[in-house]
């Protein structure tokens with residue numbers, strides 16, 4: 001049997017599909033159409049209903065493999081890997097896309113080894129090579145200094161993780177047809193070695209900087225912890241979350257989950273505002289692909305301005321309070337209009 | 339307890355210079371260092387050794403000059419090191435790298451834990467750690483932000499496999515997950531886990547006197563077809579230089595008189611792009 005079809009791994013939480021599952025369909029549909037092959041999504045979970053799975057079909061999938069089992073409620077890589085490897089061996093997809101989330105970046109490398117597949121991490125562009133039909137996978141490397149395009153000429157499947165928010169989610173349209181295939185979890189595939197014994201959400205609420213549409217980030221230019229209050233205030237007006245440079249984290253002004261960059265998180269929000277951040281390449285690597293970038297810095301030569309769509313050169317301690325005041329007004333205006 | 343830390347030597351990239359014309363990294367005069375994120379793995383390993391006794395062995399696959407990375411690891415407090423170096427390893431992608439390292443780790447044998455960095459700063463893939471776990475069929479925990487407990491049975495003669503275990507926390511998008519896993523296991527760590535120590539003077543002396551064992555596929559059983567470029571499913575087709583500047587609008591608001599206008603322009607920008 002030869003390899004055919006494009007698969008996406010659809011992540012879900014509490015029975016709901018994540019936004020990134022639909023972003024992968026945008027990517028997958030394009031590839032499947034170019035290859036003239038089928039697009040399938042795979043859900044591994046304990047509580048995703050068929051109704052919820054139908055949403056993937058409405059958004060472009062031709063098939064959904066739905067594996068629900070109470071033993072799969074938590075992501076334990078060994079179990080998920082067993083499920084995926086089993087399905088890959090049975091159905092032989094040509095391309096498998098996962099999200100470059102903590103889950104995808106753990107599971108896909110584990111699977112790729114076992115099925116002898118090539119895997120490219122954290123891709124921002126995907127295409128099909130005209131002559132060969134190979135998957136072309138483009139990703140930033142060396143802290144975002146280069147864009148490398150990679151392919152897998154001889155091995156199948158071809159696998160990639162895709163940076164969340166690097167594309168728009170596929171829209172759900174009524175009337176699309178597709179098939180939901182329920183798959184029983186074979187107890188032979190259960191690996192009982194690792195046990196999840198607890199979970200705590202971070203003490204702070206707004207630490208999910210990866211999924212946020214707006215990130216307001218503060219750097220060493222803020223001078224002290226208390227000054228992050230202005231950043232938080234701005235984030236509130238914009239319904240966003242607070243990000244930070246490594247130096248700000250290192251100073252203990254804010255906790256590590258807020259760190260953006262090479263040794264922190266990669267974010268691609270609609271709006272990224274960098275305040276008192278110089279724009280070191282390790283920081284840029286984590287935010288350069290944001291849709292809109294605003295920078296506020298007193299140094300006109302700061303590298304952050306190179307990636308900014310709009311840059312304010314000036315003293316942040318004067319500018320930020322003024323901006324916050326105007327944002328508060330804008331909000332008021334909006335409220336009156338409603 | 340025996341801990342193995344696979345570490346990678348990378349170019350020091352805090353000030354990467356790119357050749358504007360060729361789009362490649364200027365390597366001349368660029369120092370090679372231990373992948374900064376691997377320092378956290380080394381530190382975590384040394385801390386556990388200090389608490390439970392045993393040894394830490396650093397392993398690197400790279401050119402002969404990567405011996406320096408091993409020496410640095412020993413200067414920090416690792417007990418021994420292995421340098422995997424050979425032409426047959428050249429051009430390895432993450433699949434072939436994970437294979438080669440897993441063969442070497444298997445050859446060392448008898449280990450309790452393997453600590454990897456989250457990712458290497460040159461490739462940024464974060465795939466080698468999970469890959470090694472997959473090859474060796476070891477329980478895997480990625481993004482580990484703290485080690486809560488390590489339990490090693492005192493009497494090893496009658497140990498049930500489950501008696502040796504580790505409890506740890508992983509940093510995920512929504513919070514911290516606690517896992518309990520039997521040993522041996524493989525862990526990749528995030529920066530939050532610790533503060534890496536600096537090499538001490540006595541450590542440096544020890545490193546200088548220590549012979550780093552060089553090894554290749556003649557010393558360790560490996561499948562030739564899984565090594566280096568030949569064993570790598572992926573190939574680089576093209577390297578591009580992304581546009582460095584967005585050519586965005588710069589507004590000089592250094593003078594107080596210009597601030598109000600600048601702020602207004604920013605608000606207009608946000609409104610125009612439907613960001614409010």
Ligand SMILES: Cc1cc2nc3c(=O)[nH]c(=O)nc-3n(C[C@H](O)[C@H](O)[C@H](O)COP(=O)(O)OP(=O)(O)OC[C@H]3O[C@@H](n4cnc5c(N)ncnc54)[C@H](O)[C@@H]3O)c2cc1C
Nearest residue numbers: 219220221245246261262263264276277278280283298316
């Ligand atoms: C391996 C490695 C990994 C790294 N990973 C990361 C990472 O993940 N994330 C990260 O951010 N960094 C990372 N770094 C660190 C990075 O190199 C920089 O040191 C760091 O990003 C600098 O933080 P900063 O911009 O807040 O501080 P600085 O570089 O000190 O910049 C402060 C800025 O504030 C401006 N400023 C000061 N006062 C004012 C004022 N009153 N008004 C307006 N502007 C003002 C200054 O002009 C300056 O540009 C990493 C480094 C290495 C080697």
Ligand SMILES: Nc1ncnc2c1ncn2[C@@H]1O[C@H](COP(=O)(O)O)[C@@H](O)[C@H]1O
Nearest residue numbers: 344345399454455457458463464465466
């Ligand atoms: N050549 C190598 N030698 C030893 N360890 C490596 C090598 N490449 C990667 N690693 C380990 O795997 C981790 C992830 O690397 P990467 O997948 O390249 O981002 C690193 O932090 C190291 O711990």
